[in-house]
Amino acid sequence: MSTDILSSIIKFNAQTNGRDKVCRLFQYGCRLAWGRLQHKDKKELLQTIKNVESMLSMTRKLLRFGKSLDFLQGALKSIHIKDTVLRLTLTLSKINQAFYLLFDHILWFNSVGAIKVDREYWGKISARFYLATLLLNSIRDLYGIYCVIQEELTVRKKLSSSRYKNGDTNYQSLNRRPATMLEITQQNIPLVLDTVKNFFDLPIPLCTLKYMQLSATKQGIFGLISSVVAVATVWNPNLKIVPS
Template sequence: MSSSQIVAAQDNLNRVVRFMDTTAGRDKIVRLLQYSSRFFGWWLVNNNRLDLAKKFSSIEAHASMARKVFRLFKSIAHLQTAAKTWMQETDTVVSLTTVIQNLSLAIWLYYDHVIWAHKLGLIQRDLAPLSRKSNTFWLIAMLCGIAKATYLIHITQQLAHTTTKADMVESLRKRQSEFSLELVRNLLDLPIPVTSLSPRLAAVFPTGLVGLCGTLSSLIGIHQVWSKIK
């Protein structure tokens, strides 16, 4: 192995360490484990391998609980983002979608924390209405994210057509790619709260499909976090 390859390998290893050192990075990895376990568990059930399916179901449950710990107090950051956007953002569409999205995420996390506390036995609550409220606000946040990403893709497309500077066009195309990836991620995540809220749609979207969508969106999330690690 040449010295340049050794340096490249060391740089990649350092980047992996920095990625795993972030809460977002660890959360995305555990999320991938959670939804891939849901998919494989469904596949194993459909292939009559029930004992192995139970193991994947257990992995999914433990991964879900671990992610609830990662998300503790994250609602504060969403409230801060909502307040900052409301005061500083001049684009009305971006402002409204971002504020509603982050407020909805903060409320979703509140219910998520209550569910977590109940599952630990710290408090006693009726999980059914809590789950409905949690998924409702998560769905609202997702729809706002879809609307914002679609709008920003349109805006950057218009700007790219009107500018003649090559570096500006390249920058706009890069941003457009990022917005498109965010749009795809939110669209893939849509079946998760929707199937929890609607039994009819749950029949249309089997558990395996929801797990597969969650797995793909998790891979996109890993890529998004990874791309920010220098």
């Protein structure tokens, strides 16, 4: 193993966010596994996997303890963004995520027996804030896609009008040519990844709130895909959408 890779692993593991994303990856891997096993005669293995998933969920809640304050602080910073759409979506998203984690802490205290609350009731409240966060993040992504398309259309319009400059029908701009879909995607990988992550995360709170129904297997697949993207963005900060 090269020194660079080892250093990257150490750096990744040193981050609480990195450990959280890895736990999430295994958590949904477990959900996928027990979703595949629930119709088979392997009750002991099925229960073991469910217990591991539950432990990973509680571990993630503990790792994110106090992170509500980080998101509230982030909201105070994003409120100064000049772009109105980005300012509103990012600020409201962070506020909703702060409340989502706050209610998630209540569920953790209930799980360890420190307090007694209605788990289903508080779980749905937490899921509503999580859903609002994802919807706001998705609006931010769609706005980003709209801006990219508008920018490319503007460039193409300028190129089209410059082809006959000074009456020269053979004139072509040497500085820029219309970008292909692949090139546009490569130039906006953080935006694409964030859109994918939010898209595959959306069914999770929707299922909790019973607005839609997905099997444990499908939930596991969706969670795995979004978790892989999340791990990648923590591993390589250049893949993270900015501002976020």
